[in-house]
Amino acid sequence: MIVGAGVGGSFLALLLGRKGLRVVVVDANPGPGHRGADILKPRAIRLLAEHGLLDRLRSRGALQRDRIDFYHDGVSLLPYDFVEHTELGHYLVVPYVETVGTILEACAELPNVDVRFDSKIAAVTTAGATATEAILHNGARISARAFVDSSGSATPLRDLVRPHFDTLTYDHVLRMATVPLSSESDLRNRLYFGSTGWLAYFYPVTADSARIFLGVPRDQDARSHTGKYLNSLPVLYSFVPEADEAFRHLETAEFEPAPISAYTSKPYHHGNVILLGSSVFACHPMTGQGMSYSMEDAAVLTSILSEARDDLELSRLLDRHYETRRPAHERLVQYGDSLARSFHDKAAYLRAHDAVMHGGDL
Ligand SMILES: Cc1cc2nc3c(=O)[nH]c(=O)nc-3n(C[C@H](O)[C@H](O)[C@H](O)COP(=O)(O)OP(=O)(O)OC[C@H]3O[C@@H](n4cnc5c(N)ncnc54)[C@H](O)[C@@H]3O)c2cc1C
Incomplete structure (x- = not known):
């Protein structure tokens, strides 16, 4: 059994x-x-x-x-092949x-x-x-x-x-959202790290949707979200290039906690x-x-x-x-x-x- x-x-x-x-x-x-x-x-x-x-x-x-592709503060860190x-x-x-x-x-x-x-x-x-x-x-x-x-x-x-x-135990929490895949987004998996202790992982998961995982320092988690919605876009854009089309749906993305x-x-x-x-x-x-x-x-x-x-x-x-x-x-x-x-x-x-x-x- x-x-x-x-x-x-x-x-x-x-x-x-x-x-x-x-x-x-x-x-x-x-x-x-x-x-x-x-x-x-x-x-x-x-x-x-x-x-x-x-x-x-x-x-x-x-x-x-x-x-x-791994990035640190927006700059390429490690292209893992x-x-x-x-x-x-x-x-x-x-x-x-x-x-x-x-x-x-x-x-x-x-x-x-x-x-x-x-x-x-x-x-x-x-x-x-x-x-x-x-x-x-x-x-x-x-x-x-x-x-x-x-x-x-x-x-x-x-x-x-x-x-x-x-x-x-970790000093960060993970949150996960599923967003529509914008046609402009390429299909790369990219993982952005910030010296702020934040991380953002983006990858297409089906033909028309993508996942975004956010790693948020535990002490900032409560104030970085209003309900399911992320309200800390400036922090995110301190280590993710704003030009990355993948994150265009962030304002409407609904983030759920992903226990680690x-x-x-x-x-x-x-x-x-x-x-x-x-x-x-x-x-x-x-x-x-x-x-x-x-x-x-x-x-x-x-x-x-x-x-x-x-x-x-x-x-x-x-x-x-x-x-x-x-x-x-x-x-x-x-x-x-x-x-x-x-x-x-x-x-x-x-x-x-x-x-x-x-x-x-x-
Ligand atoms: C956020 C996150 C992302 C991850 N990403 C990856 C990844 O990309 N690749 C990877 O290889 N691994 C990943 N993992 C790890 C992976 O999820 C686990 O290693 C794997 O799921 C373990 O398999 P499992 O069958 O033992 O347990 P689970 O997949 O957790 O399945 C447990 C099952 O038990 C059931 N269950 C729970 N409680 C009870 C109960 N009391 N009675 C009966 N049934 C019960 C649940 O409904 C569930 O179906 C990730 C984990 C997390 C948390």
Whole structure:
């Protein structure tokens, strides 16, 4: 059983389902979530290709890109070229809901995978260290050999693992808006940093819309917005060239908070209850790789869950092949942290930026 039909949970459900295992997935939301995780870097793309999902995702309008242009106080800082720094040579921009939708569409083709939205776990029955049955809010009972929580929230399952979180906090908040793509805008992803501690990331996300992420120093956030609307255009134009057509809709753009957190946790499992994706780690979105790692973890878990014949073997395989994923998560979280703490300072950011790590390829 899997809690959370996000990118990690749904990918795991698909891979287990294709191995012939029976899988139930429950998700608290009424349908696939809308969030700002729009960038798929090479490792995620390779996994989607390996499992026959890439063409489907492309047919949903995924945009292929090979550059991200970084600026500091309006001046070019780093033209990052995926052709130069990755083997794959590109990344994809596609709304999160389409990525998850593609995976869930493939799940729906498997009679042994049952995805239930609007569903939450109310309680879990245990026998010693083994979880035996989950009781849903609607009273349904689901027994399973293993329980995976990829919800990123406090659930009765996560409580059984009792994870300890090492959490990093930031002095900026992120806000996200979706704006019409003006025909004059070119299709480049561009990330503007200001020595003021602000940042603005612009990228086309579909054929006719673009995302804008603003990073706003926490102590200026309340006064920089009136409701959903940005009222600090002069601050923005201190580090974004006013001539950039991409920002022409700023005055009418509706910004929503996009929560950022960065953490790793310990342990990743207890008995047959396993934590995945945002239930075990989160990195600053500047890395653009949370989904890649969660999907890779789902692939590792698939091998373990399909190989283990009993609880003892499951625990042994999890210790050997799953708990050992933590150093990679910690490196990613640390990398995102070093970018997030340095972007206001040009020289410090360039020292923190690692061209290979940033590409997110093999
Ligand atoms: C602002 C932002 C931008 C990001 N941008 C990128 C990016 O561009 N590229 C990238 O690779 N990564 C990005 N990430 C990271 C990425 O979103 C995560 O790494 C990834 O979504 C983790 O996948 P997951 O399936 O574990 O969790 P999620 O994708 O968070 O999915 C969790 C699911 O669990 C469900 N759920 C929550 N609580 C419950 C509950 N109690 N019971 C049942 N279901 C529940 C939710 O409805 C959701 O469907 C970004 C993160 C943020 C915050």
